[in-house]
Amino acid sequence: MKDNEESENNFQDTLVPQLEPGITDISAVTKVGRQMRKIFYIVSLTGIGLCINACTSTGYVSTEPSYVEYSRPAQPSSLHVWINGDWVYNQQNHEYVQKNGYWEKPRRNREHVSGHWQTSPQGTFWVSGRYQRNNR
Secondary structure: OHHHHHHHHHHHHHHOOOOOOOOOOHHHHHHHHHHHHHHHHHHHHHHHHHHHHHHHOOOOEOOOOOOOOOOOOOOOOOOOEEEOOOEEEEOOOOEEEEOOOEEEOOOOOEEEEOOEEEEEOOEEEEEOOEEEEOOO
């Protein structure tokens, strides 16, 4: 009979996972797991927010940079429209760099709005050109 009880206890020990020494119940493990999951989510969201902020940060300058005139290449076809160049903020130099314009076929049901300089209390910054829906 003792052999029977011993073999039954050994069988139960293999089926039920053993807790770490010092942990008396499974609810403590569950609570720690939930807290770790919350911390992981908070750290992940913070990291994503920092990446988005770094990618879309606006550079403020005290004065607009001077525009450099460049020659416009020949129109590839009568279907193409000219898109004026934009300014891109260089995070390392803290200044704007001029990007040349280009020819592009117009997008369906959209019109291109050219970029422009805008002034705020922090300084002057460039608002990039973009496509927007036609209201027609």
